[in-house]
Amino acid sequence: MLRQEVSLDGKDVPYLYGVDVTEELVGALADLAATADLVLLVTDREVAVHAEPVARGLAEAVRVALFTVDAAEQRKTLSLVEDIVEFAVGQGASRSTVVVAMGGGMVGNVAGLAAGLLFRGVRLVHLPTTPIAAFDSVLSVKQAVNLSGGKNLCGTYHVPSLIACDLRWLTSVPRGLMLTGLAEMAKNVLAVVPDRRPALERALGRLADEPAAALLELLAIGCDAKAPYLRTDPRERREALVFEYGHTMGHALEFVSQGGIGHGEAIAWGMLVAAEVSHGLGHLGHDDLALHRQVVGRLRLPPAAAGPGGLDRERIRAVLARDNKRGYLPCAPDEVPMVLLESAGRVVTGDRGLPLVPVPVDLAMSALEAVVGAAPGATLVEAGPARERLGAV
Numbered sequence: 001m002l003r004q005e006v007s008l009d010g011k012d013v014p015y016l017y018g019v020d021v022t023e024e025l026v027g028a029l030a031d032l033a034a035t036a037d038l039v040l041l042v043t044d045r046e047v048a049v050h051a052e053p054v055a056r057g058l059a060e061a062v063r064v065a066l067f068t069v070d071a072a073e074q075r076k077t078l079s080l081v082e083d084i085v086e087f088a089v090g091q092g093a094s095r096s097t098v099v100v101a102m103g104g105g106m107v108g109n110v111a112g113l114a115a116g117l118l119f120r121g122v123r124l125v126h127l128p129t130t131p132i133a134a135f136d137s138v139l140s141v142k143q144a145v146n147l148s149g150g151k152n153l154c155g156t157y158h159v160p161s162l163i164a165c166d167l168r169w170l171t172s173v174p175r176g177l178m179l180t181g182l183a184e185m186a187k188n189v190l191a192v193v194p195d196r197r198p199a200l201e202r203a204l205g206r207l208a209d210e211p212a213a214a215l216l217e218l219l220a221i222g223c224d225a226k227a228p229y230l231r232t233d234p235r236e237r238r239e240a241l242v243f244e245y246g247h248t249m250g251h252a253l254e255f256v257s258q259g260g261i262g263h264g265e266a267i268a269w270g271m272l273v274a275a276e277v278s279h280g281l282g283h284l285g286h287d288d289l290a291l292h293r294q295v296v297g298r299l300r301l302p303p304a305a306a307g308p309g310g311l312d313r314e315r316i317r318a319v320l321a322r323d324n325k326r327g328y329l330p331c332a333p334d335e336v337p338m339v340l341l342e343s344a345g346r347v348v349t350g351d352r353g354l355p356l357v358p359v360p361v362d363l364a365m366s367a368l369e370a371v372v373g374a375a376p377g378a379t380l381v382e383a384g385p386a387r388e389r390l391g392a393v
């Protein structure tokens with residue numbers, strides 16, 4: 001079993017991981033829960049086969065109550081969080097209770113928010129079972145759920161006490177979801193650590209035949225990209241906003257599709273849109289635009305027509321208007337804050353020194369059409385007026 005300390009909101013949080021290490025992880029979890037009256041294991045129905053040995057092992061040391069959720073994006077709501085905390089109290093939870101979130105990013109977010117709210121905060125452990133969760137969402141203290149108006153609009157910050165992952169759990173993730181789930185790693189490579197592109201390529205190449213080695217490599221990319229930012233900007237409100245790359249249009253697509261487009265796939269489309277916007281504004285050159293298509297192309301997304309192409313454009317506009325990065329910097333009602341790149345690994349710095357730029361919604365929508373229109377090589381080139389408006393950026 002390997003161990004890495006991750007700095008989260010000023011605390012060094014152990015991240016224990018390896019392949020076929022469930023027994024050792026359960027031992028570490030039992031040690032942490034030695035002072036707990038109850039472990040509330042919140043898990044995803046799809047990972048029952050992985051959760052069963054965890055629950056059984058833990059039950060030898062501490063009382064365990066199981067709460068199973070259907071991990072659908074539409075269920076990532078306050079009402080599910082309420083169900084979880086009501087269940088916990090019904091089971092006799094106290095301030096010593098440990099909430100264990102075992103599943104993908106959806107379970108991590110609802111259980112993470114429940115842990116942050118129960119008795120104003122009880123201990124939280126993440127046991128991630130998807131690539132997005134293991135390589136990205138657990139490396140964050142943001143815990144949020146969706147409201148009817150948009151994604152991740154309501155939440156808090158809550159630091160886990162432990163993160164533990166048997167990478168074997170990830171091998172049951174369907175291949176399509178696995179590849180698009182790697183979009184967050186593609187994002188890290190494009191936006192933060194372009195020098196890790198060979199490692200990403202290597203990992204993608206090894207995924208089918210040597211999944212364990214590939215997953216260890218991907219975990220390293222996730223940690224290396226995020227660690228320096230989490231130390232200086234743990235709540236992701238300044239320089240770490242770079243990890244929102246691709247998330248403005250991505251969140252809108254994910255939300256409007258009601259989960260039909262998964263988070264990873266949505267972020268992949270969102271990065272292509274951001275690249276088109278940045279190219280149209282004169283920031284991102286042809287080579288980097290081509291690099292986006294190449295890196296995202298490796299994720300083998302479903303055809304655009306089957307994804308973003310079929311979504312209601314007015315709904316997308318409405319969700320963009322409520323993007324959760326609004327308020328970080330002045331933005332007119334017809335603009336939306338986006339992270340843009342001037343080249344791989346270099347963000348466009350906007351107002352207040354933030355890696356955010358107010359982009360006209362019309363321009364973002366045109367970029368979406370350019371991506372969906374999907375003539376290979378099609379790029380968005382006009383947008384002169386918008387460029388002028390961004391002259392100060």
Ligand SMILES: NC(=O)c1ccc[n+]([C@@H]2O[C@H](COP(=O)([O-])OP(=O)(O)OC[C@H]3O[C@@H](n4cnc5c(N)ncnc54)[C@H](O)[C@@H]3O)[C@@H](O)[C@H]2O)c1
Binds near residue numbers: 046072076130140171
């Ligand atoms: N900072 C953050 O908090 C942060 C960062 C990134 C993403 N997120 C959130 O994470 C969510 C996306 O994460 P996700 O892709 O893990 O989604 P998810 O949790 O919805 O899981 C995706 C699908 O995989 C299934 N699944 C999970 N583990 C499995 C396994 N081991 N084997 C087979 N199937 C499995 C689930 O049942 C679900 O159908 C979004 O809600 C996103 O907003 C949060």
